[in-house]
Amino acid sequence: MSKWYLKEGKNSDLVFSSRIRLARNLKGFPFPNKMTDEQKYSVIQKVSDAIFKSELKDEYKFIDIDKISEIEAYSLVERHLVSPEFVSDTKGRALILKNDESLSIMINEEDHLRIQALYSGLNLKKSLEEALKIEKVISSNNELSFDEQFGYLTACPTNLGTGLRASVMIHLPALEKLGVLDRIFNNISKMGVAIRGIFGEGSKPKSSMYQISNQVTLGISEQKAIEIIDSITNQLIEKEKEAIYAFERSNLEDDVFRALGTLKFARKMSTEEMFKLISDVRLGVSVGIIDIPIPVINEIVLKTGKAGICLADNVTLDADIRDSKRANYIRDRLSLYN
Amino acid sequence: MLCENCKKNNATTHIKKTVNGVTNEYFLCPECAAKLGFNNFNFFKLDNFWNDFLGEPVIKSLKRCESCNSSFEDIVNSGKMGCADCYNIFKDEILPTVKKIHGKTIHTGMTPSYTIEEEKPESKIEILEKKLQKAIKNEEFEKAAEIRDELKELRNKENE
Numbered sequence A: 001m002s003k004w005y006l007k008e009g010k011n012s013d014l015v016f017s018s019r020i021r022l023a024r025n026l027k028g029f030p031f032p033n034k035m036t037d038e039q040k041y042s043v044i045q046k047v048s049d050a051i052f053k054s055e056l057k058d059e060y061k062f063i064d065i066d067k068i069s070e071i072e073a074y075s076l077v078e079r080h081l082v083s084p085e086f087v088s089d090t091k092g093r094a095l096i097l098k099n100d101e102s103l104s105i106m107i108n109e110e111d112h113l114r115i116q117a118l119y120s121g122l123n124l125k126k127s128l129e130e131a132l133k134i135e136k137v138i139s140s141n142n143e144l145s146f147d148e149q150f151g152y153l154t155a156c157p158t159n160l161g162t163g164l165r166a167s168v169m170i171h172l173p174a175l176e177k178l179g180v181l182d183r184i185f186n187n188i189s190k191m192g193v194a195i196r197g198i199f200g201e202g203s204k205p206k207s208s209m210y211q212i213s214n215q216v217t218l219g220i221s222e223q224k225a226i227e228i229i230d231s232i233t234n235q236l237i238e239k240e241k242e243a244i245y246a247f248e249r250s251n252l253e254d255d256v257f258r259a260l261g262t263l264k265f266a267r268k269m270s271t272e273e274m275f276k277l278i279s280d281v282r283l284g285v286s287v288g289i290i291d292i293p294i295p296v297i298n299e300i301v302l303k304t305g306k307a308g309i310c311l312a313d314n315v316t317l318d319a320d321i322r323d324s325k326r327a328n329y330i331r332d333r334l335s336l337y338n
Numbered sequence B: 001m002l003c004e005n006c007k008k009n010n011a012t013t014h015i016k017k018t019v020n021g022v023t024n025e026y027f028l029c030p031e032c033a034a035k036l037g038f039n040n041f042n043f044f045k046l047d048n049f050w051n052d053f054l055g056e057p058v059i060k061s062l063k064r065c066e067s068c069n070s071s072f073e074d075i076v077n078s079g080k081m082g083c084a085d086c087y088n089i090f091k092d093e094i095l096p097t098v099k100k101i102h103g104k105t106i107h108t109g110m111t112p113s114y115t116i117e118e119e120k121p122e123s124k125i126e127i128l129e130k131k132l133q134k135a136i137k138n139e140e141f142e143k144a145a146e147i148r149d150e151l152k153e154l155r156n157k158e159n160e
Ligand SMILES: [Zn+2]
Pocket: B003, B004, B005, B006, B007, B008, B009, B028, B029, B030, B031, B032, B033
């Protein structure tokens, strides 16, 4: 089964992914912060039974997060399949992962269940459908904590109600360069939507990638929540596409080809440099300067993180060796494209 | 207000910390709050209601959740409810915080028996109207008043 990021979705040159996360808890157990280890194992058992005794069983695998290496655990974080918090304390936790990595279920993170569906490009509706499909399988054997007034009950009141967090990761290099993002983000944040930079450090990430997600989960329906994120994303896509005209084509071409040249020939590459160069190459694909499949670019980003690059050896490598391995991997992946 | 740490993002997180009787206040963006290790204080948003509780030993209640043994103080300190029943037992205490976080206090999304793939969903007003009738029938007048306020707000918006 081909991985989710190898599929091309709607607007996937700009939109890296559409993600839905549902927080759910099983009735009859305290929340994870108050659970005994025995109760945690019991929840893991109930959830796995529901999935691996259903007809979906062949599509999923069970990962005992407590038994895998630290490298393997952090590579899951880099591939956006689990939260950093989830692998920081692995006892009494488990992961159920769909073979194509488009769906993951963290068991006993902050809530009993954190169901997450990922889709390439802009398609929150599809992600929500997938998340709900597996939620139904689990809840057919397990009653979920639900309250007439507060909706789905969660350990933290910030997730009450739908327990739904919809987020879109979007590439906004032109708007960023024009220095207008702060103003745009300020307006958006008034609508109960949060924005932050991802991939790389700081509020202005080298990747020029931003995550947009809803903050409010109570008193808003699932459809409405994703509609808002969807509409903001579409506006950003439009603005980004306009903004690119502010730049001289020949200068853009120069930036794009320099980035591609470095990626194709460098012998050592840090993650921060990779994020910057990949961003330029992605821009080049967006505006039609070069023709490299977006899935190839996505795969590089997801697989060459600090942990991902050590995965083959399954030991922590020195930064210098990592940088060599990263450069080798990228060179190899891009050798087919000019 | 700008974040005191990075001076770039909007400060949406208000942290009050009392050490040896000296109270320090911080106004941070969520990113810096997490970076500085305040990420457990998820719901200490600006003008947070629970902050007032921390400095008020008078209100300190002896009430505990029968299911998980959490006190309200435990919940404030950890930033997390102990179990589903805590929402019932500490409802009065938590309601203003819920209102601050979400602006609303009543769920209008899916329920375990109704899901999105089925028929066209009812409008939010219809859902709230049903809940209002139910609350009145059950003589939950406080809740009914909340629903009525939300309905009013919603109708005003629609008429704009
Ligand atoms: Zn800050």
